[in-house]
Amino acid sequence: MKKNINRRQILGGLTATGALACSPQNSSSYNAQEKNYYGSFLHGVASGDPKSDKVIIWTRITPENPHLGQLNVKWELSENENFELISKSGFFATQIARDFTVKIDVKNLEADRVYYYRFHFNNNTSPVGKTKTLPEYSVEKANFAIVSCSNWEHGYFNVYDHISRQEHYDAVIHLGDYYYEYGAGEYEGASETNLNRIHSPKHEIITLDDYRLRHAQYRSDNSLQLLTQKLPLIAIWDDHETSNDSWKSGADNHDLNEGSWTERTHAALRAYYEWMPVREPKPGQLKSDIFRSFDWGNLLTLITVETRLTARAEPLVMEDHFEKITSPGGADSFKSDILNDPSREMFGQNQSRFIINELKKSKSSGTTWRVIANQVIMGRLLTADLEPYIDEGSLSIIEKDWKGVRKSIQLSKYKLPVYPDSWDGYPHAREQFYKELINEGIKDIIVLTGDAHEFWINDLTSKNNEKIGIECVTTSVSSKTMTAYLGENTSDYSLLLTQANPDARYYNALHNGYIDFSLSHENGKVKMMGVSTVKSQKYEAFEVASFELKRQSETIIATKPKGLNLKQRALFEGFGQSKS
Template sequence: MTNITRRGALFTGFSLMGASAASCARESAVVPVAFAHGVASGDPGTDKMIIWTRITPSDNTGFEGTIPVKWEIATDAEFRKIRRKGKTSTSAARDFTVKVDAAGLKPGQTYFYRFKVGKTISPVGRTKTLPVGALEQARFAVVSCTNFPFGYFNVYDHIAKQDGFDAVIHLGDYFYEYGTDSYGGKTGQKLGRNHAPTHETVTLSDYRTRHAQYKADTASQAMHAAHPLIAIWDDHETANDSWKSGAQNHNAGEGSWEMRRGAAMQAYYEYMPVRDPVPGKTREALFRDFSFGDLLSLHTLETRLTARTQPLSYEQYVDTLTSQEAVDDFVQNTLWDRGREMLGAGQKDWLAKTLKASKDAGTGWRLIANQVLLGPVLSPDLRDYAGSAAIERIAQFRPSIRKLIEFSPLGLPLSLDSWDGYPAAREGFYALAKKQGVQDLLVLTGDTHVSRVNSLTSVSGENMGVEFGVTGTTSPGHDAYFKDMSQDYEKRLMAKNKGTHWMQSAERGYLDLHLTKTEAHANFISVSTTHTQEYTTFTAKSYTITKDDDRLKLRS
């Protein structure tokens, strides 16, 4: 167990930055500026990298001009060995964000980067390009579900202090859209971490303000400066439980969904170090792949805005689910409707091609970055929970829970927003992978705010891989509702779902994933608290994966 505070930790290793920056700055700024949101890098290639920052003009509310910006990439933190540099500009049209797709870099190389506006120099960031050829190992920090009012980003702070990560993989819910009167609001008021704007994000200005707030957090800045990011969005970057043409947390009084979704995506591409879509590719199509030499390929899915059919809701069916026969009819004729889509034709075509290329190249591991839980989770028998404080807490936002627990033993999925709500699409995903000769999927999943390990099996009983579910960075799991009943609830879930080997909701943290030629080592790292900036870390659980005849074997 390591005792950690933030004092003196930010941008560790870059202590010479100030002196070197001052000595090389000679130009006058068009307008006084600050770099109040740090720097970031992401979407690494073998010869390129996205680098990002935001300029804050001194007159942040009224400046309408264009700001010229210089950028530099070096192989040393003192910038004596500058390898690439260039000029760009920004303005209010993109909320003064700066994003450069820097090319001409070397594979597997650590670089340092910074930006300049006149004599003002940004913090220094460190990043790393993708390797080529033989690679012995790779290591990733895997995170999800970061909610500002629920606490301090101690998980980010800890990741920033680790030197061995090749990238941070963010599985979505990078921020939350809610206002201060909603999810997390009470905790935020206690901690002095209220969302900005205070209302729910709906417009482009709202989404920009929310992104800027999260980027202004010091722990967030430290993590982004220390490691490149590979990010996918989930629902909260737009609105809760979103799908192609709507969201649970969007109503007619909030205007057009198309306009809201467009505003959310524009702000995301402005504020995140992800590569903008190539001509002919829609903004929704954030799916892409990354090759780390011959060791692994990483395939990032987009299961929200590209093709997802509207999620089913038990609220619609609860009054009809009165017997085992009624449940069976719902499962067979509604849940298993083959028209219920998650990926779409274009994404499935891309996934088939990239999985086949990975397999044909003899790549050792195939990782899937995935938003929502892939493995099945059926409800256990909860009838004796009726009337409990836990059920009444859940009933405040899901009144149907009182009726649902009456038939909880009948084999219904716990969540219809996960792949459990799209079982035919899940089987289609497995069939696609199997057709490419791939049955060794290592799936990384966020969304549930619960650490978990699942074996993945098709309905025909074929082993398809292993899923590591990542808890929230700050967002609480089901322990917030079940409290002292949480461990009992988890035992019941695992007893009902034999493919779930372990789960834990009580702690916030991240997954430290280390892959070698022969093994994958997964350490679930927890932080002791997110309610103060002083915390400790510990390993909650560890697993090792080996391969046997192109299948994954799991051991703890």
């Protein structure tokens, strides 16, 4: 097990530069009460991967005797909440071999239709779930809740609770890190023991049984159950669904003494497909081929991608190249020869071909918007020089746990990737993707991203400064934000990093929350929603900032910002930013 120390821990020693954060406005109070459904359906219900003619419905049976053989579960789907008229029904045979999960891809449905569904087993009836198929032709508007990074130990899923209280969403898009693989207290500090939210099993999950147990624990959360009961889910995995900083052939958090990486990923993906309302790849495809597309009539095409297990090369650790980078001319050599190595793939050829073809079809059919659901930050974000802002006392404290902290601080002056396992760690792969888009005349993509535990609005530009589109990054549901490490200096660091990166239009690392994302044919709207706490189920929800997305020439820009303070607004407009 590798010690989990990350770059956020360096930043806790930043000295303040005097910036002030914007105070949240118009907050509302809520209480995410614990209400578990007892009987055979302890993990609730869910739906997902809606199409115009089909949708997946899901539940799990909790048998009194886990050694029973095959269990026959009845399912029903209706256009009426009281099930006066049954549209579809059937039986699903589940057993211990699939962890008693029930998952049906209900087909031959009507487009743009609300459906209700439920399950029956052993004289018990499940909660009634609500879902909706996609529109097939003309549609005026679509609304989504965008979420990422839900860590059981770090706090309550108040974000899920707040989303489930809203009535205007068509679907929830989960961008990964739906759960975390670490053992109790192993990820970014000790477990929140006062919340009684300790990972189960208590060890790092590696086997099929381990992954199933972790899914079961997260699905026991009342707020998650309410969310998936009320809205269809479109989900992709990031790294923690297998192991931290995963790539095609391994992971930072996978050691040889933990067994075969191939066996571990097979176990993780098997449990994922058992427990998630996600449509499995077609016969002949790999289990990791989770990339797929969804069409909301003539309004938008949504493409979900896979950036971990399909083709990704091993992430670089900048400190491993310290001597080369800090030698005369070494930084440029490192960037050209190692960082920009053409063999460092992200999508792979098959996935790239799929994405480009789907985008081409979308554009040629006259669809208004093209959206990519993506795991890690795609925009260019390079390090700001931190040496003037961190004191010796803080370095000495951090150095007790991390001997390499001084190297990391020294490297910050060389404009290296802020997040080496993001697209900045694979600049050649990103540039090739941009070239393919440009060659097809596609310069208007909206990329939705998670992973970073912070809000961003980033311009997407090629190395020749040709604009490709815009990126909207959501913060975490409950995983610790930068505030846990920087405290009152969080706003200062956000301004420093925004100033150093001309493609970064807005950065806020203060809050847990989600993005309220809506599209009409005229424009798009991004509302960054925050919650006041994840340490209590009594919380306030508020709008952190908002932006309008509109077309400008061939591309898309962010405009009409709200909720920004004076310094944030100046940087959003491009004043005071680095031009390099």
